[in-house]
Amino acid sequence: MRSSGKLVVPLLLILLIKCIICYNPGGRRELQSALISNKLYFYGGWDYSSGGLGDIFYIDLSQPFDSSNPTFQLQSMQAPKAAYSSVVYKDEIIIFAGSGDKIGMVNDLVIINETNFFVNTTTTKNSSNSNINGWPAPRRWHPAVIDSIKAKMYIWGGEDSSGSLSDAALYNFDLLTYSWNVNTLPNQPVGRRQHTATLIPDGKIIFIGGMNTPDIAQLDIYDTIANQWSQKIAIKSGNVSARYGHTATLTPNNQSIIVYGGLSYNLNQSIGGIAVLDLTTYIWTNYTPSGDQPASPNLHTAAIYKNYIIFAFGAYGIGSNNNYSSAVNILDISNNKYKWVNLVLLDTPSKQNPEATSPNNTKTGTSPNSMNTGTPPNSLNTGIVVGLIIVSVFSVGFLAIIGYLIYSRNKDKHDFESLESKESGNEVIDESNNEVIDNGK
Numbered sequence: 001m002r003s004s005g006k007l008v009v010p011l012l013l014i015l016l017i018k019c020i021i022c023y024n025p026g027g028r029r030e031l032q033s034a035l036i037s038n039k040l041y042f043y044g045g046w047d048y049s050s051g052g053l054g055d056i057f058y059i060d061l062s063q064p065f066d067s068s069n070p071t072f073q074l075q076s077m078q079a080p081k082a083a084y085s086s087v088v089y090k091d092e093i094i095i096f097a098g099s100g101d102k103i104g105m106v107n108d109l110v111i112i113n114e115t116n117f118f119v120n121t122t123t124t125k126n127s128s129n130s131n132i133n134g135w136p137a138p139r140r141w142h143p144a145v146i147d148s149i150k151a152k153m154y155i156w157g158g159e160d161s162s163g164s165l166s167d168a169a170l171y172n173f174d175l176l177t178y179s180w181n182v183n184t185l186p187n188q189p190v191g192r193r194q195h196t197a198t199l200i201p202d203g204k205i206i207f208i209g210g211m212n213t214p215d216i217a218q219l220d221i222y223d224t225i226a227n228q229w230s231q232k233i234a235i236k237s238g239n240v241s242a243r244y245g246h247t248a249t250l251t252p253n254n255q256s257i258i259v260y261g262g263l264s265y266n267l268n269q270s271i272g273g274i275a276v277l278d279l280t281t282y283i284w285t286n287y288t289p290s291g292d293q294p295a296s297p298n299l300h301t302a303a304i305y306k307n308y309i310i311f312a313f314g315a316y317g318i319g320s321n322n323n324y325s326s327a328v329n330i331l332d333i334s335n336n337k338y339k340w341v342n343l344v345l346l347d348t349p350s351k352q353n354p355e356a357t358s359p360n361n362t363k364t365g366t367s368p369n370s371m372n373t374g375t376p377p378n379s380l381n382t383g384i385v386v387g388l389i390i391v392s393v394f395s396v397g398f399l400a401i402i403g404y405l406i407y408s409r410n411k412d413k414h415d416f417e418s419l420e421s422k423e424s425g426n427e428v429i430d431e432s433n434n435e436v437i438d439n440g441k
Contacts, residue, residue: 023057023074027324029315030140032086033301034093036114038062040303041093043112044081045313048324052080052101056112059328061305066343070312070328078119081110085144087153089175091115094146094153096173097139105138105161109173122178134180136171143197145205147224151175154205154224157191165191165212170222188229189220194299196248198257199224200279206257208277211244214265216275216284232282240275240284241265247302249309251333255279258333260311261297268318270296274331274338291340294329307334308344 031045031053039058047053056075059065083105084098095110109122142158153173159165168191170183192210199205203225209216217234246262259275273288273296300314309331316323332339 023072025055025057025072025326027326028053028313029297029299029324030083030099031301031313032084032095033303033310033312034086034088035061035303035305036088036091036093039114040305040310041075041114042301042312043078043086043093043095044084046082046099046299052082052099054078054080056117064343065330067310067328067330068342076117076119078110078112079121083140085142085155087144087146089146089148089151089153094144094173094175096144096153096155097136097142097158099140105140107136107138134171134182136169136180136182137167141193143195143207145197145199147199147203150224152224154197154199154222156197156205156207156222157193157195157210159193165193167191183227185227185229189231192220194244194262196246196259198248198250200250201254206248206277208248208257208259209243209246209262211265213244214242216240216242216259219282234277234282234284237283237285240286241271243271245298246271247300247311249302249304252304252307258309258331260302260309260331261300261314263298263318270298270317272296287338289331289338289340292342294327294340295325297325297327300325308332308341 025042026047028045028047031042034041034043038061040061041056041058043056044053054077056078057072058075059070059072063071065071080101081095082099084095086093086095088094091114093112093114095112097105097107100106100108111120111122113120136155137160139158139160142155144153144155146153151174153175154170155173156170157165157168168188170185170188172181172183173179174181190212192207192213195210195213196208197205198208203223205222205224207220207222217236217240219232219234221230221232222228223230242265243259243262244265246259249258249260250256251258256279257277259277262271263269264271272293273286276285276287277283278285294311295316297311297314297316298318301312303310303312310328311331312326312328314325314327316325330341330344332341332344
């Protein structure tokens with residue numbers, strides 16, 4: 001009896017711990033995030049010691065969310081994938097190319113269905129650095145955007161397996177016919193790598209930064225409607241650094257692009273603060289958000305949800321294996337006032353940008369994936385809610401264990417007394433004269 005009680009208590013403790021402890025993905029870089037419904041998914045990335053990673057995990061944004069202790073849930077394990085591009089169309093995550101492992105690059109197309117998490121991988125026999133039947137050659141560090149009205153994914157640039165720039169052709173993948181088309185124009189610009197691509201509502205894709213772009217003011221623009229390239233020199237208000245390995249996020253009002261992180265051109269140094277491109281005036285402006293300033297990452301992810309941009313993972317600087325991050329940082333962009341926040345309540349979205357979620361609204365997009373936003377809640381009330389949830393979980397578990405121990409002790413005592421009674425036979429004590437009476441005689 002006593003031994004069985006001792007076994008059950010550790011089991012209860014294990015169950016309690018499993019309810020509290022969630023998936024720990026570890027530090028990584030060169031991955032993407034994608035929002036479907038209220039779940040922000042992450043796939044793979046690059047770890048210094050392991051190379052390519054293949055785990056798919058997510059954050060449930062309908063739950064109270066503390067960026068200092070994010071709650072990740074593991075969804076599934078797939079083939080390793082890093083430095084790829086991704087977009088979301090309806091309930092599918094469309095992933096192209098990247099690095100499959102420590103060696104070489106691929107040009108496969110991976111489509112993940114969120115409803116049943118069916119993974120469909122399409123590969124080609126083309127392993128050279130030229131396209132076959134419009135299929136792009138293997139590459140990495142190439143962003144992608146989705147035109148949800150036309151159901152087309154666009155990619156441009158990247159790096160090939162030799163470390164050189166990929167061809168400068170612009171490719172689009174038709175999600176209705178599942179076919180690639182290559183677009184070469186006489187005035188197309190030289191390709192970029194570790195740059196960003198942002199699709200704005202008028203059908204133009206704005207390419208920003210990159211390893212071979214010495215000035216962030218130099219913008220390459222592709223018009224998906226007119227099918228033509230153009231170049232624009234933006235105005236810099238102050239010293240806005242050229243960079244690569246950054247993210248670019250279109251704001252919910254479609255009026256500006258927020259650039260964060262990355263490494264400075266040639267210097268390979270981290271860049272703090274944010275740079276905002278006004279899409280009306282094409283003026284770059286630096287901002288230092290209020291709140292606790294996080295370390296600035298590169299090769300990280302960015303996703304916009306209501307009035308927040310969620311930045312996750314990445315690396316700090318370059319070089320050693322100690323600078324790979326699993327940090328999640330949240331930027332509040334309400335009313336164009338930028339503030340770093342820790343604890344917020346991210347409710348189910350009422351409306352989302354189509355590149356990262358439902359593609360049936362307007363034609364917008366960023367790279368990495370983005371989502372529309374709403375009004376931020378009161379962080380104090382959120383803290384109270386989260387605190388109550390945590391306290392409740394521990395309290396219920398603690399009371400359950402204490403209750404079981406008390407029950408087990410009382411039951412063991414009762415069993416012991418019954419055993420003593422049986423061992424004494426049928427003898428009883430006559431309390432009137434203190435004589436022992438044997439009822440068996």
